[in-house]
Amino acid sequence: MSRFVETLVASARRNSGEGARGLITGEPAEPLFRSWAQVHDNALRMAGGLGEQLRPGAAVAILAADPGLIGPAVQAVWLGGGSVTMLHQPTPRTDLAHWAEDTLKVLKMIGARLVLLGPPFEQLAGVLEDNGIAYRDLAGLAATEAEPLPGPVEVGEDDTALLQLTSGSTADPKAVRITHRNLNANLRAMVTAAELDPERDVAVSWLPLFHDMGMVGCLTVPMAIGMTTVKITPSDFLAGPLVWPQLISKYRATVTAAPNFAYAVVGRRMARADEDFDLSSLRFTLNGAEPIDPAAAQAFTDAGARFGLTPDCMVCAFGMAEATLAVSFAPLRRGLGADVVDAEGLEKRHVAEPVDAEEPRARRFALLGHPLPGLEVDVVDDEGEELADRQVGRLRIRGEAVTPGYLTVDGPQEVQDADGWLDTGDEGYLAEGQVVICGRRKDVIIMGGRNIYPVDIERAACEVPGVRPGNAAAVRLEAGSRRERFAVVLESKQAGSEDAEKALRKEVVSRIVDAVGVRPAEVVVLPPGTLPKTPSGKLRRAATADLVPHR
Template sequence: MLSLLSRLERAADSGGTVTFVSGDTSIAVPWSQLHDEARASAAALQHRGIGPGRHVAILAPTTRALVTAIQATWLAGATIVVLPLPMRLASIEEFIAQTRERVRRADTDLLLIDPDLAPYLESRPGDPPSLVLTELIEVGTRLGAGAYQRPADDLDALAILQFTSGSTSEPKGVMLPQRVLGANLDACIEAGQLQDDDVFVSWLPLYHDMGLVGMLSIPMTTGRDLVLGAPQDFLGSPARWMRWISDHRGTVTAGPNFSWVLATRALRRATDLDLSSLRIALNGAEPVDPRTVEAFVEAGAPFGLRPGAIFPAFGMAELAIGGTFPEPMRGLRTDAVDRRVLESERYAAPAEPAAEGTREFALLGRPLPGLEIRIADPDSGRPLAEREVGELEIRGTSVTPGYYRNPEATAAMFRDGWLRTGDLGYLVGGELVLCGRIKDVIIIGGRNIFPEDVERAVAEIDGVRAGNVIAFGVEGAKGKEQMVVVAESRADDPDGLRRLVHHRAMEVVGAPPHDIVLVTPGTLPKTSSGKLQRSLCRAKYLSRELQPVH
């Protein structure tokens, strides 16, 4: 297996480019040029004592400087810790506190920071030294790439310390040695049948595993073309994503389910696009909603989008990124099951897709090369048969050795050599189907209610902000669990909206919410990658921190 440094050096000779896009502007930079700039910045890092075994935390928006700093850190032989940016400006104090905590937990030796963010993190006693990104580049320019000293190859060296999103617990530092990262990159390339002339298009944040590993590291280490925008550019105008694909003849792109909802809305208003080049449109990082996929395919058809390009997949930080992939160009395939049997017996009994009481799940493909998956009983660890619902467990070459300096969490993560994902799912013909998170399941009357079902249904109601609904369970009278639904809304008639939410929940899962709380937009807690934090929302509800709309 090639080392990370050897991969970067080989990619520099590929003739490929990275194109930085922002709004309507774009700047194409050959990977060879960025590599030279990164070697100079690596020399600047080495000048400050950064080398193998050192940890470099980076806090910056998606820019050429950030990408250069990531490669420079690797070239110096050090570990990167890409820190999340704040989701909402109103949470700046919480963002600063969380950033300091991650910097501390990562045993950071040097903090590289964007000049615009530097004033928010003034140095305190005990903090690691910091350096503004522009200064790193200036020092590197003075030293030159010739001053760079290449460290020895080391497949066991820690390449990435990737903090989990914290959607169900406190963020933990996932260790990704070069050996694990390389195995997953190679597996993704093989399973995705990636081609030398592929053009990646991404706006995903580089502090998230899908953006950092899936959409940046693959082209950066292979020399494939990459068109890279920033999350704020996409969120400010989702149509830009589709425009970048059209203008640059993108073949590979990716996003979580909510982003495809935004893209669909943009396509319905768009003109003069050509999406016929798209070969892999990966939907992952959060539950895949078949209705979202079908709506995107319909909206993209007038622009040449091929239905086979849809690519529902599974991945997680503990695997670097890729876990299971479908066959390329087969499109969306679903499994229809009886909802009542699923909830009461934890068995995915086949059902007619259009029948009442049917639930459809996306098939997420088979494990990547080097990985094995199984479904096991969450309590006993007993392997389950096909269509029996249990916990997804994984083992193989792409699995992390554990969480950084957290032996208790590491021990809890593994059982008999298998990584416990915390995801509920089942297998059909060797393919993975996911139902939800074990910690999030609401048990009412002996039935397993999946909060995603309620959240998606409520989000379709006029007056509720799509993607901003959380359902969770709380202990009620006599110790029985009850369901609470919290939704963001600007409704003029809150009481009427609560009645609609009540009826919709009854229609979908046959269980009434114990309480329905409407809150103002921007209230629901989310992770740095935009995932809903059900556990934190539940805690805020129980402590009466949520301020309802009256």
């Protein structure tokens, strides 16, 4: 068996009987604990119940919300030698016809002939039946009394373990192929960098399991090393964001992770909360998966201070599905680190020159740490020549955790060059060896010979009262032309009121001009819940640009 599967089996053997660690689900209503040994036994039964539908090399898709069903299901697939694909989940706002069209395209692309369907998505069985896709009821499979699989089947290190769907904005789907070797390398690197100790650490997570940070970081890693993890669903979090600190308090959690927007939301809620949380146990609070706003991260730790949260627990990170999950972690026990640089040098000369934080045109970026063990990061120019420290260019990664390629609708696609480097698509630099990301290269706005990063515009817009935090997008217009412009599309409860919108636009323009020295060609105000986003909550800039009126 692969080294990754060996870790799953070893974790199960260590965690049976008194003092066993495992998976806690059902919070906040009906908490249920299952040891990793019980999860493993359930997985063997589920694998046995799948019979000939699960065989080495089989691509199995899963559409379910309950982590208590998903946990043993993914392990069952791995024990049976198959690969797992977590399908993107429709929401109440999703057009089911479009979702079905996209999902069928995904299933064809990955060659899946089986879908494990769990609550609350059973009503989609008809869509699968109409299109000849076999499915199994996941809840029924979990209750099966079938003969268990005798043991893990043999798989190679370079066999596929996970097909992680990307969150791109294009119409055609793409899946990152993660091998057993990739998973083993990255999980061990994360354990080392985060100093995870399964006997001491407890994780709490609400992240979706169709996203790499939720699936790999907050389920697979605890399952593999035998660390207790408390898993709730994203809908539980969205229904009441303070459930997150409540569970951290209840279980004395030491580890958690989320994208920046969640820290911003919970930081504001905690600042005015009357509840008596106890966050003193947290030592590793990972912030990643989207651009990090140092001010929002600082606001979270400040709000948590009265509940015992230590400011040095925040760990900013750089990750991507193409690296399995994690590329770099900021140093532990140092708290939020930021690099303050001169805006003119960054935009015109592509050099990150340190300046005093009080400088009027200073730019502040989160320091994302050094590469994890087994990974390399470098920065190159457009000709592929390596750049020196603090020179801005294209970020590349290389190492054992890096995917060999994608599955696309047009077939497999390799992503590494002859020397093993993968172009991340990000623009950034190294600051004394720490990774700093300025933005996605395809989103950079070029005006008057300056490189202007959307994140700076969006932060300025979100400072305006009335703009929903984290819900502003700066998009390029006439990209690549001699007269490139940009627009800002934002959400506000003031949408629909002509006078309120006019005042809001005026203030947004003023803040943006103060921040970056250029004016948006247009400010579009939309009602809440309108901005196009990926299934994992990231802004879809290409789709957002389509909402800007042509003038």
